[in-house]
Amino acid sequence: DVKVTQSSRYLVKRTGEKVFLECVQDMDHENMFWYRQDPGLGLRLIYFSYDVKMKEKGDIPEGYSVSREKKERFSLILESASTNQTSMYLCASSSGDGSTDTQYFGPGTRLTVL
Amino acid sequence: GESVGLHLPTLSVQEGDNSIINCAYSNSASDYFIWYKQESGKGPQFIIDIRSNMDKRQGQRVTVLLNKTVKHLSLQIAATQPGDSAVYFCAENIRGGTYKYIFGTGTRLKVLA
Numbered sequence: 001d002v003k004v005t006q007s008s009r010y011l012v013k014r015t016g017e018k019v020f021l022e023c024v025q026d027m028d029h030e031n032m033f034w035y036r037q038d039p040g041l042g043l044r045l046i047y048f049s050y051d052v053k054m055k056e057k058g059d060i061p062e063g064y065s066v067s068r069e070k071k072e073r074f075s076l077i078l079e080s081a082s083t084n085q086t087s088m089y090l091c092a093s094s095s096g097d098g099s100t101d102t103q104y105f106g107p108g109t110r111l112t113v114l
Numbered sequence: 115g116e117s118v119g120l121h122l123p124t125l126s127v128q129e130g131d132n133s134i135i136n137c138a139y140s141n142s143a144s145d146y147f148i149w150y151k152q153e154s155g156k157g158p159q160f161i162i163d164i165r166s167n168m169d170k171r172q173g174q175r176v177t178v179l180l181n182k183t184v185k186h187l188s189l190q191i192a193a194t195q196p197g198d199s200a201v202y203f204c205a206e207n208i209r210g211g212t213y214k215y216i217f218g219t220g221t222r223l224k225v226l227a
Contacts, residue, residue: 004157031213040122042203043158043217050213058214090157094213101207102148103215105157 003027004106006091012112019078021109023091030096032074033103034058034066036087043090049074050096081113122201124222133191135221137204142185144206144216149178149189152220153200161189161202191223199225 007022025032033048035058045058047066055066063085067075074093078085088110092103127133139147145166150158164171164178164187171178177190187204203220 006157033213040219042219043215045214048213056213096213101146101213102160102163103205104160105150107157108155110155 004091004093004104006089006106006109008109009107010110010112012114013078013081014114015082017078017081017113019081019111019113021076021078021089021091021111023074023076023093023106024072025074025091025093025104026072027093027095027104028071029093029104030071031094031101031103032068033092033094034064034074034076035090035092036060036085037090037108038087046076081111083113085111086113087111122220122222124224126224126226127194128226129194129196131194133189133194133198133223135189135191135202135223137187137189137218137221139185139187139204139206139218140216141206141208142182143208146207147178147180147187148205148207148215149176149187150203150205151198151200152203158203194223194225196225196227199223 004025034046035043049055049068065077091106094101094103148163149161152158162173175192179188201220203218205215205217207215
């Protein structure tokens with residue numbers, strides 16, 4: 001089974017803090033994704049990566065950056081957290097082999113910015 | 115508590131009955147579809163997928179139906195159990211093109227004992 005893990009389930013930070021969210025997958029997947037999930041809005045893509053050191057902006061990249069130094073790990077960084085970044089953050093990965101590109105999700109990190 | 119499910123349409127089903135959850139997808143070029151289940155406080159869990167060259171696919175207690183003419187997807191759950199209570203949402207993808215998925219906002223399924 002695919003396993004995607006996220007470093008924290010719950011996180012509370014203060015406005016202006018730098019925040020790191022870590023995601024690790026154990027299936028040697030090429031693609032990794034960061035989403036945020038808010039009531040009534042569904043999943044919105046922040047960034048994704050299709051290879052080590054490669055990244056592309058999603059629909060709402062403002063206020064976020066990412067890092068993928070190793071294939072299995074994809075980090076989301078909030079350079080200066082703001083209250084409107086309070087949300088559920090979900091990491092996902094997919095094989096990227098073109099035949100089956102199912103996205104598998106981690107358990108999520110609920111971030112509260114005070 | 116978990117706030118992901120606020121403002122969602124809700125389907126209430128008696129335990130043991132069948133459930134049907136619907137999804138209207140947006141892009142006629144989408145050719146791969148997934149249903150996810152998300153329990154309170156957890157990440158989405160893959161349930162079943164279907165490609166556009168199929169109209170129906172069955173799994174264990176679940177069936178997905180695809181109607182490309184009207185861009186409609188449905189998830190049928192047979193003999194609904196209390197453990198099926200969750201938010202269900204669909205995702206569509208243009209396979210071979212963008213890596214991006216379009217996700218529905220979801221339907222909350224409540225199983226009544």
